[in-house]
Amino acid sequence: MVRALTTSAQVTATDLLRDAFRERFDGQPQVFARAPGRVNLIGEHTDYNQGFVLPMAIDRACTIAARSNESNHITIRSLASDEEQTFSLCDLKPEPKGLFSDYVRGVVAGFCERGVSVTGFDAVVDSDIPLGSGLSSSAALEVATATLLEELTEHRVSPMDKALLCQKAEHQFVGVPCGLMDQYASVFGRTDQLMLLDCRDNECRYVSMADPSVALLVINSNVRHQLAESEYAVRKSQCESASSKLGLQSLRDAGLESLNHPDLDDLEVKRVRHIFTENQRTQSAAGETEHQAWGTVGELMYASHASLRDDYQVSCAELDAIVEICQCIGTDGGIHGARMTGGGFGGCAIALVEVARLKELCRRIAAEYRIRTEIESSLFCVRPGTGAEIIPAS
Numbered sequence: 105m106v107r108a109l110t111t112s113a114q115v116t117a118t119d120l121l122r123d124a125f126r127e128r129f130d131g132q133p134q135v136f137a138r139a140p141g142r143v144n145l146i147g148e149h150t151d152y153n154q155g156f157v158l159p160m161a162i163d164r165a166c167t168i169a170a171r172s173n174e175s176n177h178i179t180i181r182s183l184a185s186d187e188e189q190t191f192s193l194c195d196l197k198p199e200p201k202g203l204f205s206d207y208v209r210g211v212v213a214g215f216c217e218r219g220v221s222v223t224g225f226d227a228v229v230d231s232d233i234p235l236g237s238g239l240s241s242s243a244a245l246e247v248a249t250a251t252l253l254e255e256l257t258e259h260r261v262s263p264m265d266k267a268l269l270c271q272k273a274e275h276q277f278v279g280v281p282c283g284l285m286d287q288y289a290s291v292f293g294r295t296d297q298l299m300l301l302d303c304r305d306n307e308c309r310y311v312s313m314a315d316p317s318v319a320l321l322v323i324n325s326n327v328r329h330q331l332a333e334s335e336y337a338v339r340k341s342q343c344e345s346a347s348s349k350l351g352l353q354s355l356r357d358a359g360l361e362s363l364n365h366p367d368l369d370d371l372e373v374k375r376v377r378h379i380f381t382e383n384q385r386t387q388s389a390a391g392e393t394e395h396q397a398w399g400t401v402g403e404l405m406y407a408s409h410a411s412l413r414d415d416y417q418v419s420c421a422e423l424d425a426i427v428e429i430c431q432c433i434g435t436d437g438g439i440h441g442a443r444m445t446g447g448g449f450g451g452c453a454i455a456l457v458e459v460a461r462l463k464e465l466c467r468r469i470a471a472e473y474r475i476r477t478e479i480e481s482s483l484f485c486v487r488p489g490t491g492a493e494i495i496p497a498s
């Protein structure tokens with residue numbers, strides 16, 4: 105479906121890409137595709153345990169400009185990382201090579217696997233989602249590629265299949281055994297709506313978040329610890345081992361009684377407790393958001409962070425510092441709640457803040473973070489935005 109160009113950010117993104125494309129490949133791109141990043145309000149590390157998540161697509165995106173080149177090569181230039189890579193359509197073995205084009209290769213392979221005939225293309229890609237910072241820059245690249253391929257090949261995949269295809273690309277070509285949340289949010293996002301996604305049956309309930317008096321502030325810690333990817337896979341296998349000891353299909357089915365199971369070791373008890381309590385918090389947060397009960401949503405966010413820090417152990421000193429700063433400022437100072445968002449070990453935290461206090465809060469959080477860590481943070485607000493789309497070329 106082609107939607108109208110809506111924001112000035114998009115106009116700038118397409119202009120920039122058109123110029124860059126012309127400079128590198130001569131002539132005009134044929135198609136522009138855009139897919140957003142996401143912020144997860146709450147429900148962290150629950151998706152691969154068939155649990156609940158409450159993300160939104162954000163008004164920051166990855167945009168690709170492309171044109172068929174009638175060859176069997178795909179050349180893709182990234183403006184964000186100032187790199188260019190080329191791969192052959194004969195080289196679609198599911199093997200992570202550690203290149204940004206792995207995401208593109210994985211999605212191309214997914215189309216080929218569905219019997220779609222893909223021919224070569226030249227592309228320039230740019231993104232205003234900070235890379236590798238917990239806002240799903242990877243899923244956005246995958247979903248933008250899939251959206252582009254739908255247009256170039258004139259073969260539509262269903263939105264759900266598109267999300268699943270992109271998730272598989274990440275598993276097989278990037279080597280990260282992620283859940284479905286990021287790709288789902290990037291495909292299904294809607295303006296002013298969060299998505300309460302049940303990762304057991306992938307059913308989603310949209311939850312309105314249109315109150316103009318509150319905003320979600322993203323605070324990028326600007327650190328990313330090495331552990332991020334390896335520990336993700338470790339957490340996933342710890343959860344699988346715990347659920348098999350409990351005789352459950354997944355930790356989604358764990359209850360309070362599971363915590364006393366004699367076969368679980370101390371670490372597994374912590375992991376199970378996080379998943380159990382986080383699923384409860386996430387469902388409550390959806391209801392409280394509908395009632396605009398921001399104080400309660402904020403409390404749930406703080407509790408989620410504490411659980412990720414202490415039981416799931418995926419936070420880090422910098423993210424903890426941001427959340428502590430927010431907690432000290434408190435409701436009286438204009439902050440309802442805060443937590444890390446995404447996989448953890450660095451990247452971004454989010455805070456639910458009073459719009460009226462926004463400017464002063466940004467200054468204060470950045471200053472206190474600088475004092476505590478000697479690191480400059482980056483802060484910006486996000487709004488729930490639309491999912492992936494083709495942007496008209498002219």
Ligand code: GLA
Nearest residue numbers: 148149282283284285446447
């Ligand atoms: C990453 C993964 C998601 C999800 C989050 C943690 O973003 O891609 O599937 O597991 O971490 O909630």
